[in-house]
Amino acid sequence: MPHCLRLACLLLAGTFLGAAAQGLPPEVDAVLAEGGLPRDAVVVLVAPAEGGAPRVAHRIDTAVNPASVAKLATTFAALDLLGPTYTWTTQVYFDGSVRGSVLQGNLVIKGQGDPKLVMERLWLLLKRVRALGVHRITGDIVLDRSAFTVPARDPAAFDGEPLRPYNAGPDALLVNFKTVAVTFTPEGRQARVRVEPALAGVRWPAHVPLAAGECGDWITPLRADFTQPARVRLPGSFPAACGERTWNIAWPEPDAYAARAIAGMWEEVGGHLGGQVRDGVAPAGAQPVLELASPPLAEVVRDVNKFSNNVMAQQLFLTLSLVHRGTGTFEGSREVLAGWWRERLGGEPPFTENGSGLSRMESITARQLGQLLQAAWVSPLMPDLAASLPALGLDGTLRRQRQNIGLAHLKTGSLNEVAGVAGYVHGPQGRRWVLVAIANHRRASAIRPAVQALVEWASRQP
Incomplete structure (x- = not known):
């Protein structure tokens, strides 16, 4: 990836660092309360996809288990390090x-x-x-x-x-x-x-x-x-x-x-x-x-993210160290991913155990996910990553949703006591927003109606 992209990523990170946190929209707060999901069990971020101060920043520096949302880091790193035509x-x-x-x-x-x-x-x-x-x-x-x-x-x-x-x-x-x-x-x-x-x-x-x-x-x-x-x-x-x-x-x-x-x-x-x-x-x-x-990597990434295929994600993760170290190992791939994160995005990387999110050890913040998604948006790889995310109400793991159809492309994640999404919401006049919403709680699934409220709110923002 060219030097200009790294500079853009660092500028985005700087914008985040200087941004003051803003509260949850009232309609999102109300849905969380109705579902019995405490505010301190969720992290939420809404920010311009092209960079800039967030509109919503709730507990964005709190590390959470992202479940399969972790596949975003694996797939974007693979697209960047291997190229979308890699086979x-x-x-x-x-x-x-x-x-x-x-x-x-x-x-x-x-x-x-x-x-x-x-x-x-x-x-x-x-x-x-x-x-x-x-x-x-x-x-x-x-x-x-x-x-x-x-x-x-x-x-x-x-x-x-x-x-x-x-x-x-x-x-x-x-x-x-x-x-x-x-x-x-x-x-x-x-x-x-x-x-x-x-x-x-x-x-x-x-x-x-x-x-x-x-x-x-x-x-x-x-x-x-x-x-x-x-x-x-x-x-x-x-x-x-x-x-x-x-x-x-x-x-x-x-x-x-x-x-x-x-x-x-x-x-x-x-x-x-x-x-x-x-x-x-x-x-x-x-x-x-x-x-x-x-098939080329870009096609494989679509399968990984659209359908949240764990074993394909792990294959992709291990390939990072196979290509860069000569043998595919989990430890080697963690090191490759961490080095890529520091070089491309700046700051300390999140922790991933196996690249798929099928783990109780995964750890990432909403800020980190936001930086990754903003960096991807200004990257030449944006079409490959964005198109790989499930379209709300249309395909992949979001095909059964019946609200806000087509208004967002979001990677989903779900484990026992973990639920969330991260991706892009489509606003008016071609505006795009990065959205991250993850819950770690025994009632984590109650975040799903709150995500719909957040998507609807974000899609109206000028």
Whole structure:
């Protein structure tokens, strides 16, 4: 990023430092009181997007947990440090010679952090291997995950919900977010079970019995048993009143997901494997026989922010140290992000544990978020970041909102006892406002109607 942008960021920070705090608008205060959310449990900022004194500054120097609003720092830093056209590549090596249609040796797939290696793109990768003339592999398919070094993690550790897709962990060779989609379709007296993708060696029941009664919580009555992940049991029933439903699951055996998915896809594209799928490393000094590029970073950032995808955000975060340090680590990426913050925005950076906001250790102030959003607004990267934020009432995590439709682009964040937003509000005559509103409290969700009142108030400001 050019020197002029850094100067602009520092000038914005100076404007903030000299600004006197102003109180909450009365209508926002009233909504907070009605919801039982104390004023000292929220931080609020409304300021001109192009810089200048804030219109509202309530507890803006109080550090709070931002939940997924933390993704703003990760995504803007990535756009600035890597560039909006940055792509990840997944490389394929032949560790052996090809004779006829047979690879006499191993096929090596090296991941480099692609956040969006979904099944359609894995199919394309393996079809390209087939197009190189390989029909059978006498050895193994070797998965090289060495680009990232991340600690072992328990997917249940954060909130006791290991099957929730938001708890999937990062991986240098992340395949399909380590998730499966299980669809239940009522047919006669049973519900047909369809699972995508097909994981090699995993068996699912073909049907489950239908039950009477209302739909409600339809997952618990299935009594899903993943004690033996290779043989899933569904001894319960599915409510007929639900119609067709899909259950998205983070695979309970996450470290084995890529191996099972790749083995299954290799068979699907018509390949034969003599050995097994296992972890390993690419042969030293070898050149890849093909590379599959990811979508560009700007497109990935849209997915991260629109849908608050945690594992994609962590992939992006780890890529910062992969590119700048040679290996992707959480500690290395924290250092890269902190250095970028000091250089571009000035002052001490916020703390982020993993770049996604899925953490109880995240810490940032409304002032810091305001500085980041103002800096982004005067940056050439503004269109990429602003367009990645959910449009109020239209898409992403804000698609179900029914007030002030289209008046704001806001990143949302939500955890137990944490809720908030940060982004841009559209005012009259093309005016744009930075808005930050976050609550840390047992009644944090009560900030949502206050956010609507604040958006409406800000959108009227000249």
